[in-house]
Amino acid sequence: MQLKLVDKLKAEALDALIIGVTENQEVIENSELNLSLLKEKQLFEGKTGESFTATVLKEGSIHHLILLGLGSEESFNLTKVIKTLATLIKDQKKKKVATIGIDFSMLSKVTEAGNKLQRQLFSGIAMCDYEFNDYKTDAKPSTLETIEILNNSYNTQAFEEAVLLGETNVFSRMLTNMPANIMTPEKLADLAVSYAEGSQLEIEIKEQNEIEALGMKSYLAVAKGSSNPPKLIVMRHKGDPDSDKVFGFVGKGLTYDSGGLSIKPTASMVNMKDDMGGASAVIAAMGAISKLGLKVNVVGVVAACENMISGISYKPGDIIESMGGKTIYIGNTDAEGRLTLIDAVTYVQKIEGATHVVDIATLTGAAIHCLGSEAAPVVTNNEDFYFAVEKAFEKANEKIWMMPVFDEYKELVKHDQADLTNTAGSPGTITAGLFIGEFAKDIPWVHIDIAGTAFKEKAEGIYSKGGTGSGAIPLVYLAKKMSK
Structure with a gap:
């Protein structure tokens, strides 16, 4: 699996898109998902580590839009977010996706996204792709080829170091x-x-x-x-x-x-x-x-x-x-x-x-x-x-x-x-x-x-x-x- 920073996520080219959402967020840009309705129905409130998945059929292809709660400045917990993100990525692997996009643009609304946080986040993504099945004769290779992360002024050196770690x-x-x-x-x-x-x-x-x-x-x-x-x-x-x-x-x-x-x-x-x-x-x-x-x-x-x-x-x-x-x-x-x-x-x-x-x-x-x-x-x-x-x-x-x-x-x-x-x-x-x-x-x-x-x-x-x-x-x- 390749992990890379990109300046723009092309949703139509992704099998799954994971978007970080805060508790106080009202809209998701370029999305038809109604956050107010989700909160009203108590399906998703943006709390730290919470998630919601919507699957849509578009032009003959299946796409998964996934919301991941970032919480608020008071409730943000990086460990919880990474744990949920890893679980979501593993779930998408089971669904045989090839490309996943991650948009954490709203992260800066709840915490300072410094190099330490970036390294933990990116290394966590790199770590969650591994499982030990080397000796299973019927093991099938993972279909997941690429995870693209929207570059929100991230430190490129910190990103490369995190992937190495x-x-x-x-x-x-x-x-x-x-x-x-x-x-x-x-x-x-x-x-x-x-x-x-x-x-x-x-x-x-x-x-x-x-x-x-x-x-x-x-x-x-x-x-x-x-x-x-x-x-x-x-x-x-x-x-x-x-x-x-x-x-x-x-x-x-x-x-x-x-x-x-x-x-x-x-x-x-x-x-x-x-x-x-x-x-x-x-x-x-x-x-x-x-x-x-x-x-x-x-x-x-x-x-x-x-x-x-x-x-x-x-x-x-x-x-x-x-x-x-x-x-x-x-x-x-x-x-x-x-x-x-x-x-x-x-x-x-x-x-x-x-x-x-x-x-x-x-x-x-x-x-x-x-x-x-x-x-x-x-x-x-x-x-x-x-x-x-x-x-x-x-x-x-x-x-x-x-x-x-x-x-x-x-x-x-x-x-x-x-x-x-x-x-x-x-x-x-x-x-x-x-x-x-x-x-x-x-x-x-x-x-x-x-x-x-x-x-x-x-x-x-x-x-x-x-x-x-x-x-x-x-x-x-x-x-x-x-x-x-």
């Missing part, structure tokens, strides 16, 4: 949605390499012998139970060679998690292909950062592997070593993600020289109990850096929330037989984050647990069922902020 999110979702029998660590590495082709992004895939030489023993302990070898994916964007600052983005890359010897029940295992949602976000974001040519140094690191069962799997009760030098008591092999992340966090500091680190991971089920599926809990050692990350998420219309870090919680990650334990107990989201924080040393570090936000059980708004691409766009915005 939408594509970034879709790529992240595609990676997450691929089944684990196909999306192995090797496949993920291959896709990262192909994604970087044609860009200025440097990419290096480290094999198992190289990972062993680096002393990443915690990562390797998780990986050793699988017949699919681990792959350490390193992506470098050197946009500001004169700066000493290097931002490390670390994504959890468990392409499948059975739970290991602490095996999950089947119901909890089915969607474990999504346990690399953090890796998907980092890989997709790194590609966008490079394409935008941002003046900032960013290194993306993914310790990709599977957590499986075999005769050589690591075991509850084991004590393992780590690249950071600390020993870890294994209380549960299903608390594996943090074991891969600590070595990746150590690597990005020690080898790549990261001065700031963000790690993003589908880490704990407790995260869902904390904030549900609408926001991701965060653990950090630096509030200033957290607020920069929070701003980036807000700009992308995603939500995070900083969790409290009390000294008593820090004591919970310690163990009497080893330096640390991978099962510190409740509050699980916080203690899991603090476990990783033990390896961040004194540099600004933010841990984002996207266990609740990375996957949708059913289609909703801009999202289809499956991966959401949570964090991909915010990481790009963070890099952009740090490039100023």
Whole structure:
């Protein structure tokens, strides 16, 4: 599907036309629809997120005229508008339309249509076109070819960036949605390499012998139970060679998690292909950062592997070593993600020289109990850096929330037989984050647990069922902020 700005919408050439209408609007230019009558019959009042569809037969063709409520200055809600707009576009796709026009001329009557709003709106349109049906043998290609947006003095650069960000999110979702029998660590590495082709992004895939030489023993302990070898994916964007600052983005890359010897029940295992949602976000974001040519140094690191069962799997009760030098008591092999992340966090500091680190991971089920599926809990050692990350998420219309870090919680990650334990107990989201924080040393570090936000059980708004691409766009915005 092509998304483009146009100076004029030719209604007769469109299969569907979506028009934004305010609550106080009395007429729609060049339309026979009577808004007063619709309001009188309570069919459409222009309230935020409300919609009304009229289908007409004209000169042998079917055309759909759709009204979308923008509300008023007091009631306008961009999230609601984007959600309804995405639903309307999906409905039109089901009706096999080829061209859709969007006229939001009245948007300026209810809000200031600045670059931030434009990016969220346009990227949302780009994101809603995706659904995962790659392996359905009877899947028919979408008939939707073009969405034309009437240009109301929109910023062309913001539009082009928004489309790129939408594509970034879709790529992240595609990676997450691929089944684990196909999306192995090797496949993920291959896709990262192909994604970087044609860009200025440097990419290096480290094999198992190289990972062993680096002393990443915690990562390797998780990986050793699988017949699919681990792959350490390193992506470098050197946009500001004169700066000493290097931002490390670390994504959890468990392409499948059975739970290991602490095996999950089947119901909890089915969607474990999504346990690399953090890796998907980092890989997709790194590609966008490079394409935008941002003046900032960013290194993306993914310790990709599977957590499986075999005769050589690591075991509850084991004590393992780590690249950071600390020993870890294994209380549960299903608390594996943090074991891969600590070595990746150590690597990005020690080898790549990261001065700031963000790690993003589908880490704990407790995260869902904390904030549900609408926001991701965060653990950090630096509030200033957290607020920069929070701003980036807000700009992308995603939500995070900083969790409290009390000294008593820090004591919970310690163990009497080893330096640390991978099962510190409740509050699980916080203690899991603090476990990783033990390896961040004194540099600004933010841990984002996207266990609740990375996957949708059913289609909703801009999202289809499956991966959401949570964090991909915010990481790009963070890099952009740090490039100023």
